Amino acid sequence: MxxxxxxxxxxxxxxxxxVTVLMIGSGREGADGASSESADPTENPTTAAARQLAERIGAQLNRQAAALLDGDRAGFLAIAETAAARTELRRRYDSLRALRVARWVASPSGLPTRAGEAGEWRMRVSMNYCFVTASCQLSPMVVDTRWSDGPEPRLLEIERSKPFPDVLGQASGQPxxxxxxxxxxxxxxxxxxxxxxxxxxxxxxxxxxxxxxxxxxxxxxxxxxxxxxxxxxxxxxxxxxxxxxxxxxxxxxxxxxxxxxxxxxxxxxxxxxxxxxxxxxxxxxxxxxxxxxxxxxxxWEDSAWWLVDGLAEYAAANGQPIARYPALAETRRLVRGDWDGRFDDLYPTAEFSDEEVNGTYGIAYLAVGYFMERFGAERLLPFFKAVVHQGRRPAQTSEELLGVPWSELHKECVAYIRKAVR
Missing domain, CATH: 3.30.2010.30 (Zincin-like)
Incomplete structure (x- = not known):
């Protein structure tokens, strides 16, 4: 369907x-890419010990990153102490190499905490990476790990990443x-x-x-x-x-x-x-x-949904006539039926039927089609950025960016949609 x-x-x-994590370097930099801060003589001894352990873990992660980028599987697996950890790392290594990992930056996030067993510690690790293109903006994630202490800490367990509402204190999260x-x-x-x-x-x-x-x-x-x-x-x-x-x-x-x-x-x-x-x-x-x-x-605000998915639907149609739009029949029924002419409450919810969802996508497609016909992509895309990325209301920005008050544009766009589905 x-x-x-x-x-x-x-x-x-x-x-x-x-989130975007700002890290600059060649792809091998990590926790000890910069000099460590001098120890504070007044620092709690337990905190000092945890900080030193984090630095040793960081050194291990740096060596592992270098091995990954060099295609050295044995070096990548060398930090693992348990068979389970080696199995996890082997699968990740093979997939990352297949994806042509081009940059890999891993470092401790915060300080380790005791894991319960003597000599075992939990450590959250930040990983930042690029595929194919080393100059890309790094994608960040955080994972939980468990280590055994020592001059060269060894990995006991690495968990899979979990959905987080925020990563490293930033305003957005990871899937x-x-x-x-x-x-x-x-x-x-x-x-x-x-x-x-x-x-x-x-x-x-x-x-x-x-x-x-x-x-x-x-x-x-x-x-x-x-x-x-x-x-x-x-x-x-x-x-x-x-x-x-x-x-x-x-x-x-x-x-x-x-x-x-x-x-x-x-x-x-x-x-x-x-x-x-x-x-x-x-x-x-x-x-x-x-x-x-x-x-x-x-x-982005739900009220901007018509722009977000309307533009995607417009691109999906790739210039085909409106008459060939697959959901035109459902769009026609919604426009002729319950639609009140508003765009800001079109966002489909779980309660919508398939027909209602198709109709809302169709309205969004036609709305963006109107703006494209009138203003072209070179003027619509800045309007999209203002509304979707910057959270500005169409009424606040349409006259500035499109030269026409929103009330006038909205009225003409609705008329365009109703005519298109006759």
């Missing part, structure tokens, strides 16, 4: 975009359970995209790469800040992965979503049924890639 194709992008609004933590991935990389899946589905990668590259060329046109993503990242999930990647909270009817992971990056996840939608998969990819090209790491 087209409902499934449209409803799924609602997850973009619900996913927690992660948790990213694919390379959970699965051994097979990856292909194109000029504009990175496409990954598990081994069982590796035969799908060539066609997915072809479709993703085509979708990227469309989404690039809508980069709000003028610079498209360095790579659009696509992860094709089998049934098992669909229930585990990024927390596994995707709805049963979903076939894809774009999830903010920080560093200005959004990763697109295609569900196990996505390939059964034939030509519509191209539209799904264009839609989700446009989110990756237009969204930022911060939060």
């Amino acid at each position: 087209w409902a499934a194709l449209l409803v799924v992008v609602l997850l973009v609004a619900c996913s927690l975009p992660a 948790g359970n990213v694919p390379w933590e959970i699965s051994e991935l097979t990856v292909v990389v194109g000029k504009r995209t990175l496409v990954a899946t598990v081994r069982e589905h590796r035969e799908l990668l060539p066609i997915l790469l072809l479709q993703a590259e085509a979708a990227a060329r469309v989404a690039d046109r809508y980069a709000v800040d003028g610079t498209p993503p360095d790579r659009y990242r696509v992860f094709y999930a089998g049934k098992k992965e669909w229930q585990s990647w990024y927390g596994g909270e995707q709805p049963e009817w979903g076939i894809g979503t774009a999830i903010g992971i920080g560093g200005g990056h959004h990763e697109v996840v295609l569900g196990p049924d996505s390939l059964y939608y034939g030509p519509y998969l191209d539209q799904v990819l264009r839609h989700e890639f446009t989110h990756a090209a237009t969204m930022h790491d911060g939060y």
